[in-house]
Amino acid sequence: MGFMVDPDWQMWVTIAAMVAVLIAFAWEGVSLELSSLTLLVFLLIWFQVCPLTDPVDGGNRLDPTTLLGGFSNPSLLAVLALLVMGQAMVQTGALTGLTRMFVGLSKNRQRLAIALAFIGVLTTSSMLNNTPVVVMFIPIMQALATRLGWSPSRLMMPLSFAAILGGMTTMIGSSTNMLVSSSLSDLGLGTLGFFDITALGAMLAAIGALYVGLVLPRLLPHRGGLAGALLSPGKQFIAEIDVTPNAPLVGQTAVSGLFKALPEVTVRLIQRGGHNIFPPFEDVELQAGDVLIVAATRQALTEALARNSGFMLTQAAGEVGRPANGGGRRPDERVLTEVMIAPASRMIDQSVDAVGFQRRFGCLVLGIQRRGRMTRQRLGEIRLEAGDVLLIMGRRTNVDALANNPDLVLMAWATHSLPMLERAPYAAIIFLATVLTAAVGIAPISVAALSGAVAMLVFGCINIRQAARALDRTIFLLVGSSLALGISLYETGAAHFLAMAMIDHLSGPDPVLNLSVVFLTVALATNVLSNNACAVLFTPIAVSMAGELGVDPSVMAITVILAANCSFATPIGYQTNLLVMGPGHYRFSDFLKGGSPLIVIMWLAFTLIAPIYFGL
Numbered sequence: 001m002g003f004m005v006d007p008d009w010q011m012w013v014t015i016a017a018m019v020a021v022l023i024a025f026a027w028e029g030v031s032l033e034l035s036s037l038t039l040l041v042f043l044l045i046w047f048q049v050c051p052l053t054d055p056v057d058g059g060n061r062l063d064p065t066t067l068l069g070g071f072s073n074p075s076l077l078a079v080l081a082l083l084v085m086g087q088a089m090v091q092t093g094a095l096t097g098l099t100r101m102f103v104g105l106s107k108n109r110q111r112l113a114i115a116l117a118f119i120g121v122l123t124t125s126s127m128l129n130n131t132p133v134v135v136m137f138i139p140i141m142q143a144l145a146t147r148l149g150w151s152p153s154r155l156m157m158p159l160s161f162a163a164i165l166g167g168m169t170t171m172i173g174s175s176t177n178m179l180v181s182s183s184l185s186d187l188g189l190g191t192l193g194f195f196d197i198t199a200l201g202a203m204l205a206a207i208g209a210l211y212v213g214l215v216l217p218r219l220l221p222h223r224g225g226l227a228g229a230l231l232s233p234g235k236q237f238i239a240e241i242d243v244t245p246n247a248p249l250v251g252q253t254a255v256s257g258l259f260k261a262l263p264e265v266t267v268r269l270i271q272r273g274g275h276n277i278f279p280p281f282e283d284v285e286l287q288a289g290d291v292l293i294v295a296a297t298r299q300a301l302t303e304a305l306a307r308n309s310g311f312m313l314t315q316a317a318g319e320v321g322r323p324a325n326g327g328g329r330r331p332d333e334r335v336l337t338e339v340m341i342a343p344a345s346r347m348i349d350q351s352v353d354a355v356g357f358q359r360r361f362g363c364l365v366l367g368i369q370r371r372g373r374m375t376r377q378r379l380g381e382i383r384l385e386a387g388d389v390l391l392i393m394g395r396r397t398n399v400d401a402l403a404n405n406p407d408l409v410l411m412a413w414a415t416h417s418l419p420m421l422e423r424a425p426y427a428a429i430i431f432l433a434t435v436l437t438a439a440v441g442i443a444p445i446s447v448a449a450l451s452g453a454v455a456m457l458v459f460g461c462i463n464i465r466q467a468a469r470a471l472d473r474t475i476f477l478l479v480g481s482s483l484a485l486g487i488s489l490y491e492t493g494a495a496h497f498l499a500m501a502m503i504d505h506l507s508g509p510d511p512v513l514n515l516s517v518v519f520l521t522v523a524l525a526t527n528v529l530s531n532n533a534c535a536v537l538f539t540p541i542a543v544s545m546a547g548e549l550g551v552d553p554s555v556m557a558i559t560v561i562l563a564a565n566c567s568f569a570t571p572i573g574y575q576t577n578l579l580v581m582g583p584g585h586y587r588f589s590d591f592l593k594g595g596s597p598l599i600v601i602m603w604l605a606f607t608l609i610a611p612i613y614f615g616l
Contacts, residue, residue: 005050011492017042018485018494018537022525032474036481043067043484052491061491070483071476073182074446079175079479080471081449082129085431087470088453088462089128092420092427114144114155118162118213122205125166126173127435134163134576151222156584157594158212160576161568165205165212168565169198172438172445176535176564179479180557183486183539189553194438194445197558200613204562207605211598219594220584236295237367237391238268240379241304245288254281262292264300269293271378293378298391301367302336335396336366337410341388345407353380361402363394420460427461482536495540511549511616515559516607518542522563523599527570535564555614559606566602568595 017039024035044067051060070076117140125133141155167174171181171194181192241262243249248261259267270277270284271291277284286292296304341347347355357365368382369389392399403410434452438445456462462470489495518538526534542556567574571581571591580586610616 003050004053007052007493010050010052011494011497013046014485014488014492014494015498017046018489021481021485033477036477040067040477040481040484043481043488047488062488066487067484068480070487071480073179073186073479073483074444076179076182076476076479076483078172078178078446078449079129080476081446081453082172082175083470084453084462084467085434085449085456086129086133087466088427088456089431091466092424092461094424094427094431115213117141117144118158118209121159121162122166122209125163126169128431129172130163130167130174130576133166134160134580137163138580151585153220153222153584153586153590154217156580157220157577157586157590158216160574160580161212161216161595161598162209163576164565164567164574165208168562169201169205170194171197172435172449174565175479177561178445179483180535180539180561180564183483183536184543184553184557186483186487187490187540187543187553189543192554192557192561196554197561200558200610201562203609203613204602204605208598208602211601216594216598219597221590237298237301237369237389238379238382239294239296239301239367239391241292241294243286243288243290243292247288249286249290249292250288252286254284259286262294262296262300262304265294265296265304267292267294291378296367298336298338298367301391335399336391336393337399339390339392339402340409341384341386341390342407342409343386345384345386347384347407348386349383351381351383355384357390357392361394361405362398363392363402365390365392367391423459423461426459427456430455430459430461479536486536486540489537490540490544496544498541498544511551512607512611514545514549514551515555515610515614515616516603518545518556519559519563519606519610520603522560523566523603526564526567527595527599535560538564551616552614555616559610562602562606566599568598570595 021035021039024030024038025032043062044064047060047062047067048064052062053059054061117137121133121137137159138156141159142152144150145152145155164174168177171177171192177192177197185191241249249259252259252261254267259265267281268279269292270281270286271293272287272289352365352368357363365379367390368379368384369391370385370387399410402408430452434448437443437451438448442448443451453467457464457467489498522534522538525538538560539557542560543553545551546553546556567577569592571577571586571588577591584590
């Protein structure tokens with residue numbers, strides 16, 4: 001039994017909660033998870049102690065079932081399922097061919113390669129959650145920057161912005177889009193169709209893309225650093241490849257110094273019997289028993305091993321075999337990682353063979369990276385030095401155990417499961433089927449995405465541990481609590497009150513002016529808040545404004561969607577901005593400098609195009 005409180009008090013308490021959580025979200029001293037949980041608990045306690053009574057049946061309109069309903073929201077579940085599918089695409093290397101294509105183009109037509117890469121980002125992020133798209137394209141952009149002699153800072157921020165722009169063109173391009181559509185459904189106004197935002201969103205994205213491609217790189221600093229060079233995926237490892245009788249290398253000859261079965265791998269020496277063969281390898285045909293000493297990036301070695309685990313370090317390859325697909329966190333799952341030889345390590349001045357990594361640690365050394373010079377020695381004969389970085393492969397339990405070894409520094413951030421390239425076709429087919437199912441209306445997005453995520457698990461494209469790691473608890477808590485606040489704003493009349501206050505402040509019921517102001521307000525707010533939270537918070541307000549102005553609520557909803565995707569001016573505005581901040585060596589001010597003009601451009605473009613598009 002609760003206390004009866006005047007409805008106006010309910011409204012003001014809800015508005016105060018909204019203001020407080022906005023400040024908390026913007027203040028970096030409090031985590032989004034803690035702020036979200038605090039907001040949720042406050043609403044649960046407040047409306048339990050002071051229920052909002054329904055005048056018809058006397059029930060509590062904001063009981064715990066209603067407030068907690070956001071955590072079972074179909075759009076939220078669809079977002080989480082899409083994150084799992086995106087991780088499966090990364091895990092299987094389904095876009096590896098695309099990576100090779102862009103890097104190959106950059107050899108002779110660098111600017112065309114960059115343009116095609118950004119077009120690829122725009123297109124892919126319209127159908128795939130843009131966070132994994134950025135993750136997949138970061139190494140591509142780093143490789144292109146290296147070939148052009150550019151600082152990565154010139155390409156990283158444009159990469160994030162291009163993904164955000166692509167995400168505003170379809171309903172599944174961004175979690176924000178689906179959440180606004182779901183909020184409309186919760187308010188009893190139906191949902192938006194798959195392509196309802198595509199035409200207007202594509203026009204805005206095209207205008208924004210011109211700025212991103214032509215202007216933004218000129219505004220960004222040319223900034224780099226030693227840390228970026230050390231952690232770059234383009235660093236070279238010296239590795240050893242044994243040519244077995246059944247290996248695809250047998251019988252191959254070099255073309256321009258490269259072997260077809262080893263793309264992007266430089267062969268520095270062929271050891272055959274008792275003598276060495278040095279480049280150029282003219283008229284040399286590889287034979288079973290040859291040992292190749294190669295230089296390659298971690299990515300190139302990873303792909304070579306994933307395509308054919310039989311020809312690399314074959315004397316022990318069978319002991320670290322590929323585990324069965326499926327299952328949860330598998331201790332026998334094969335992973336790749338990097339370890340550094342620590343100063344004063346007992347391994348210093350010992351050869352790789354003498355250390356006996358396979359015998360002592362159950363791990364294989366695939367390559368060695370040493371700054372300053374390269375070597376043509378056999379891998380096992382190289383004497384270790386302090387600071388050497390070893391690329392190793394082993395079972396997860398064995399790799400995790402290296403963290404307790406004082407002779408080695410385990411680079412935990414560099415530990416990744418070995419890509420399952422043989423599962424890439426399954427991942428691509430499942431992903432395309434999911435998109436087509438949602439696009440043609442065979443099933444709702446939530447059903448299609450959940451089905452696709454389960455199919456990825458069933459067909460071994462990802463395991464339970466990897467799927468769980470792909471789920472973002474921040475999104476889950478933030479969206480669930482924001483939906484609770486959104487329904488509270490609507491039910492208490494706070495959304496209607498704020499909408500009327502905005503209309504009065506604008507001094508006239510002009511729909512075009514109101515659309516413009518709503519867009520600008522949401523676009524600015526989304527750079528301080530999460531775009532998901534911003535979309536959910538502003539949708540009830542915008543819908544209330546639509547009712548007062550006699551405008552179709554879907555028009556206001558589309559306005560909120562497009563504006564909430566304008567997360568360009570701060571690194572905390574969207575997760576992709578945070579992803580590129582490190583590789584691009586950016587500061588907070590760099591986003592203000594590069595992103596603020598884009599917000600203004602998008603606002604002006606919307607103000608000019610939207611009235612014509614909507615017929616206002």
